[in-house]
Amino acid sequence: MRVSAYRLAMLRAPLREVFTTALRRVDQVEDVVVLLETECGRVGYGSAPATRAITGEDHASVISALEAELLPQIIDREIDSPAAIFAALSGGNRNARSALEVALFDLVAQSRGVPLCRLLGGAPATLYTSLTISLGTPAGMAASARAALDRGFTRLKIKLGGEPGEDVQRVRHVAVAVAGSASLYLDANQAWNLDQAIWVMAQLAGEGIAVDLLEQPLPAADTSGMAQLRQRIRTPVMADESVFDGEDAARVIAAGAADILNIKLIKSGGITGALAIADAAAEAGLGCMMGCMLESAVGVAAAAHVAAARPAVVTRVDLDAPLLASSDPVQGGTRFGGSRIAINHTPGLGITGIEGLEYL
Numbered sequence: 001m002r003v004s005a006y007r008l009a010m011l012r013a014p015l016r017e018v019f020t021t022a023l024r025r026v027d028q029v030e031d032v033v034v035l036l037e038t039e040c041g042r043v044g045y046g047s048a049p050a051t052r053a054i055t056g057e058d059h060a061s062v063i064s065a066l067e068a069e070l071l072p073q074i075i076d077r078e079i080d081s082p083a084a085i086f087a088a089l090s091g092g093n094r095n096a097r098s099a100l101e102v103a104l105f106d107l108v109a110q111s112r113g114v115p116l117c118r119l120l121g122g123a124p125a126t127l128y129t130s131l132t133i134s135l136g137t138p139a140g141m142a143a144s145a146r147a148a149l150d151r152g153f154t155r156l157k158i159k160l161g162g163e164p165g166e167d168v169q170r171v172r173h174v175a176v177a178v179a180g181s182a183s184l185y186l187d188a189n190q191a192w193n194l195d196q197a198i199w200v201m202a203q204l205a206g207e208g209i210a211v212d213l214l215e216q217p218l219p220a221a222d223t224s225g226m227a228q229l230r231q232r233i234r235t236p237v238m239a240d241e242s243v244f245d246g247e248d249a250a251r252v253i254a255a256g257a258a259d260i261l262n263i264k265l266i267k268s269g270g271i272t273g274a275l276a277i278a279d280a281a282a283e284a285g286l287g288c289m290m291g292c293m294l295e296s297a298v299g300v301a302a303a304a305h306v307a308a309a310r311p312a313v314v315t316r317v318d319l320d321a322p323l324l325a326s327s328d329p330v331q332g333g334t335r336f337g338g339s340r341i342a343i344n345h346t347p348g349l350g351i352t353g354i355e356g357l358e359y360l
């Protein structure tokens with residue numbers, strides 16, 4: 001398979017509500033989309049959002065890495081396997097690499113006539129995602145949680161990361177709103193220190209509020225704090241910003257800093273890096289969550305395929321970004337509806353087009 005041409009475009013989609021975490025606020029889905037074209041008329045899709053607060057990249061740095069560094073490495077080159085993709089690409093930044101890798105994997109799977117997850121060793125499946133409740137006022141978050149129940153979600157990810165007393169209030173309000181109809185997990189996006197994390201979890205335990213999982217409570221580099229926290233609370237701790245790639249995974253596992261790892265294609269620089277994290281976790285007997293950034297259904301569909309390729313280790317998915325948007329311009333392929341994600345059985349990612357792309 002030879003990539004003969006490429007196009008770059010912007011995909012924009014409005015959100016149902018502004019997405020707010022302890023790290024950033026996002027007003028709309030805004031991805032750089034890579035379209036790779038082959039001599040035989042196939043199109044491979046990949047995408048990346050700007051995630052400056054997490055990976056340091058904005059749209060300009062993603063576009064420049066693609067055009068100046070990465071795309072020249074693959075144009076008119078024979079690429080027909082995952083190993084060839086890995087061998088072809090060097091440099092760039094994580095966001096750009098992820099977009100390009102996904103588009104290449106899409107094409108290789110299409111050329112073999114199999115869904116992407118089959119190329120990666122799995123099979124199409126139905127996944128069930130949590131829905132994220134943005135950081136806000138306790139009353140506002142409770143209302144969003146009730147709306148999520150109405151949409152059929154039974155697992156909610158509660159964004160925290162303000163003053164600890166206020167965070168307890170937020171969880172308390174959400175817990176009352178869902179009244180046991182949904183499991184709750186918390187994501188502080190690095191906002192607390194060790195004492196604050198212990199205090200918040202003790203308050204919630206004291207009030208009998210069940211918390212399923214605690215995601216990235218401490219700063220990404222504080223693996224020793226995360227390891228100490230695990231000894232002090234009963235709730236499993238998940239590493240998100242502490243684990244970008246396979247090397248980070250090995251370090252976090254060796255430090256005993258997490259019970260579960262959150263894999264995201266944008267952090268790992270694509271599918272190869274994501275599988276390296278899953279393999280490291282499997283070897284250590286840890287589970288993984290497949291997560292996403294606030295991004296379009298192109299990258300999230302690719303993440304769903306990776307999850308379906310490693311069902312024994314990727315036991316949870318937080319692939320809700322397309323559901324946080326008020327419409328999905330991506331046509332064909334993996335379908336997102338309520339909490340249900342139905343992975344396509346058609347070749348590659350199965351994408352047949354994207355409405356409203358603004359070509360660069």
Ligand SMILES: C[C@H](N)C(=O)N[C@@H](CCC(=O)O)C(=O)O
Nearest residue numbers: 132240291292293294318320321
């Ligand atoms: C969208 C997903 N549920 C999520 O919360 N992902 C991130 C943050 C995404 C972003 O800032 O774009 C997370 O911290 O888990």
Ligand SMILES: [Mg+2]
Nearest residue numbers: 187215216240
């Ligand atoms: Mg997180």
